[in-house]
Amino acid sequence: MALTFTDLVEVDLDKLGTAVSDWKKTVDSLKTSAENAHKGMQAKSDSAQWAGVNATVTRDFIAKTAKEVSDLHVEADSIYQVLADGHPELVSLQKQVKDAAGKDASALGVRVNDIGDGRVVCIFPHVRGDTDERTQEQLDAKRELENRINRLLSHAAEIDASVARALHKSHGDDAHNAGHSTYGSLNDAQAERALELARLGDKMSDAELQEFNRLMRFNDREKDGEFATEFYQGLGGPEKTLEFYAEMSIDGTSSDAGKVRLNAMKELQQNMGFALANATDPDTKQHLPGSWGSDFRRLGTQQIGWEQGQWNKPYGYQVLGGLLRYGNYDPRFLDPIAEHVTQLHKKDPYFFLNNKAPGQEDVYGFNPSGKLGSGNDPLNSVLEALGHSPEASEKFFTEPPTAYNEDGTVKGGSPGFESYLDLFTDEDFDWTVDTNDTNILAYEDKTKNALTFGPEALGHALESATTGRPYDDDSGDAVKHTEARAHLVSEIVNKFGENPELLRHNENGDLDDQESGPLYGMRDSLGDITAEYMGDFQRAMYKEDPNSDLFPTFSAAAGLDSGHAARFLSAVGEDPDAYAAITSAQQAYTAEVVDHVVNGGSDSTASLDGRLGDVVAPGSAIAGIMSDSRANAIYEYHAASDTEFNEAAADKQKWVNRILGMGIEKVGERIPIAGAPLEWASEDIQESIMKSIEKDTASEAEQEAGTKYTAGREAAIDSAQASLDNALVNNQHINSATADDLRRAVRTAAGVSHSDGAQWNSESDAK
Secondary structure, three states: OOOOOOHHHOOOOOHHOOOOOHHHHHHHHHHHHHHHHHHHHHHHHHOOOOOOOHHHHHHHHHHOOOOOOHHHHHHHHHHHHHHHHHHHHHHHHHHHHHHHHHHHHHHOEEEEEEOOOOOOEEOOOOOOOOOOOOOHHHHHHHHHHHHHHHHHHHHHHHHHHHHHHHHHHOOOOOOOOOOOOOOOOOOHHHHHHHHHHHOHHHOOOOHHHHHHHHHOOOOOOOOHHHHHHHHHHHHHHHHHHHHHHHHHHHHOOOOOHHHHHHHHHHHHHHHHHHHHHHHHHOOOOOOOOOHHHHHHHHOOOOOOOOOOOOOOOOOOHHHHHHHHOOOOOOOOHHHHHHHHHHHHHHHHOOHHHOOOOOOOOOOOOOOOOOOOOOOOOOHHHHHHHOOHHHHHHHHHHHHHOOOOOOOOEEEEOOOOOOOHHHHOOOOOOOOOOOOOOOOOHOOOOHHHHHHOOOHHHHHHHHHHHHOOOOOOOOOOOOHHHHHHHHHHHHHHHHHHOOHHHHHOOOOOOOOOOOOOOOHHHHHHHHHHHHOOOOOOOOOOOOOEEEOOOOOOOOOOOOOOHHHHHHHHHHOOOHHHHHHHHHHHHHHHHHHHHHHHHHHHHOOOOOOOHHHHHHHHHHHHHHHHHHHHHHHHHHHHHOOOOOOHHHHHHHHOOOHHHHHHHHHHHHHHOOOOOOOOOHHHHHHHHHHHHHHHHHHHHOHHHHHHHOOOOOHHHHHHHHHHHHHHHHHOOOOOOOHHHHHHHHHHHHHHHHHHHHHHHHHHHHHHHHH
């Protein structure tokens, strides 16, 4: 019977705490008894000169009694260790559930109902006279709370089941015989059970697979690495790990697996990936030996089989790649593997793909997630791994490459290229079609789509390397830019500023002679990188003095080239997601610098209106580039629509919060926007951004007539004035007449600079 919400909320865990204390006393007492039995009774028995029956019966009885006392101590200690670990975890989970169902639910105005089977639903109770209409934000918040409570209940149920199972095994089924399974911690018991299930392989039932996933999910990222390390050691080593995962992934993604099995395999892929990252981190208290990395490299080019007489066997890297796609891996483990895989791909791009099994649509093989390929090409997998591993990706792209032999050993010397950025951005680099779809060659659109998998994964890796965060960590705060990261951004901007055609996406547009570039799939990540380094890009627009503090960077400066930055923005801004990220960050950053000029204090003798015009100019120039790029994408390259550009802005709130967070770092305790709370400032700026993006449109007739920037220019002017209005809210030292003059100044500067940006972009397109 499943642990219910009511069970967890109402249970008196103080009694369990008392039991833990009692068992500790029992352990201590039995330890003393066991020591006395061995040092006293048995020692005397062993030294005595027995004769007759006593030499056998009595001596054996004493030895057996001493052993039973020792076994009782071991059993009691095992019970104590399991209870001692389980009790604080249950206490913590109980508190979290009570808080969520109490104050969190009350704040949302919802009621938490126990529906049994370890689940709850949250509902908005009807109030007389209420329409019962809810905003999407309210519905999303309700759903998040409901899911959070259900996850906590699931975790509590897993601990409850693990403790009960461990206690039963510690005690055994013989009431007259102590000494059965022993555990040094609850993790020991959980790892043992996970391994029992793993040994079933693809014979695991759906229920057993769900249990396995629960055990992995709630233990795979523990800080000390105990569970993850014990689990992988228990599997039997790197090769056995690959065999188990290969067997499970092929079974779970077969055409007759069913949706339940496939979904369970998607979770298994994530759970095992997170656990492997934890277990291979040399800095965790318990971790796998470093030889696991070299063994995986050795096995990478060897075929892995898991069935007797198996014909079609994948290479080790194809299997391992599925696990590497999840988890933040240490560079000492991941980078040698990523370098080895990349160099193998450079030597023969189809080495791994030549042995793939033919499949059918939606069969993903070693990558059950289905994201960016089937997993047959491990290059995509290691790039995704780097995308989740910021320290590893930074070192991968900023440190000199190491050459590897085919067996994964270090070769020494140069691998034949200066950097991985140079290698991947070479127009002749061979990206593969990583899919099991048997009809891929018959459908041009499918082929084009599959060819973007690698570049998208490359974008994720670069995003991780330059931001210091996993690329899909939307909730994370900004991480200060290191010299290495900032320099990498400069190299990226120079690379695509000089070769923007690499990013071009001409989707059956009017420019028939313009081929799509091989790397257009990574533009959304480049847009995120631009947003992250908005201070550097605004500095570059009008060549701001590197020593200026008017346009601050977030620690180390990238020192971008002005011309390269403009052409880079032009190419990247044609992607709706990149456009939205850049526009959001630009307006948030401009609001911050405008507020700094108005409210931050300055020793400058220049007029305030002139200084304000100067600080809105770079952002407006970027807005002009974005307007032109958006129009080009829609009307020249036919690669997107106005609707796509508008909808892409919906999830870019993170950039407003992140940029304002950078502002807080910059000025210490000052809250941005004239002392207003961050939440208010963020919401206000986001509203301005949405209006701006929705207004930044142009019709096909305007495009042909060369008047396509009118609405975009108006949007830039409105945005600049909104930034000033926000800064003026709590400033009592500027009278209304002066405020009008300042508004006029920022509107004029914004309009001129928007035209500058659009013109730069058009001139760049003409070249």
